[in-house]
Amino acid sequence: MQDIYGIIKTILVMIIIIDLGGDIMNQCTKYSRQREALLTLLQSTQSHPTAEWLYTELKKSFPKISLATVYRNLNLLVNAGEIIRLDIGTGTEHFDAATKNHYHFICRRCQSILDLDLPPMVQLNYAAEKNNSVQVEKHTLLFYGVCKNCQ
Numbered sequence: 001m002q003d004i005y006g007i008i009k010t011i012l013v014m015i016i017i018i019d020l021g022g023d024i025m026n027q028c029t030k031y032s033r034q035r036e037a038l039l040t041l042l043q044s045t046q047s048h049p050t051a052e053w054l055y056t057e058l059k060k061s062f063p064k065i066s067l068a069t070v071y072r073n074l075n076l077l078v079n080a081g082e083i084i085r086l087d088i089g090t091g092t093e094h095f096d097a098a099t100k101n102h103y104h105f106i107c108r109r110c111q112s113i114l115d116l117d118l119p120p121m122v123q124l125n126y127a128a129e130k131n132n133s134v135q136v137e138k139h140t141l142l143f144y145g146v147c148k149n150c151q
Contacts, residue, residue: 032073033062034058034062034065034073035073035076037058037061037062038054038058038070038074038077039077039097041058042054042077042083042095042097043097047112048095048096048104048113049094049095050092050093050094050095051070051071051074051093051095054074054095055070074095078095081099082097082099083095083096083097083099084096086104086113088104088106090111094113096115098115101120101138102115102120103115103118103140103142103143104141104142105142105143105144105147106142106144106145107145107146107150108144108145108146109147109150110147110149110150112147112149121141124139124141125138
């Protein structure tokens with residue numbers, strides 16, 4: 001009888017660990033001044049910078065920082081939901097600290113990325129769900145054209 005209680009206890013502990021896994025991992029990620037500076041820098045710009053641009057800027061305050069450290073911290077911030085990774089089809093990733101649902105415009109001439117002042121179109125989620133028997137969690141939408149500066 002005692003063996004059954006031990007097995008049940010082990011199973012319950014395993015369920016709790018699996019259930020809380022994400023929170024435990026987030027708590028285990030130690031604070032980093034470089035990561036904090038990276039997030040602050042990203043929050044201070046609306047230019048949707050690349051990792052290389054962020055690296056160049058951070059190097060001024062952290063001369064020993066490596067590009068690999070910047071990428072590693074960007075990945076941690078993306079996985080934590082603190083920032084968004086943008087793939088605009090150029091082969092270079094861009095990053096955005098504005099995590100609320102919003103849309104982007106990409107200029108086909110200068111490759112600038114602009115946040116668009118449009119309300120989220122949740123009806124797209126409903127249409128996709130209804131027409132395709134799927135459950136939509138979120139969507140992204142990119143607009144391409146020529147920006148005001150390049151016209």
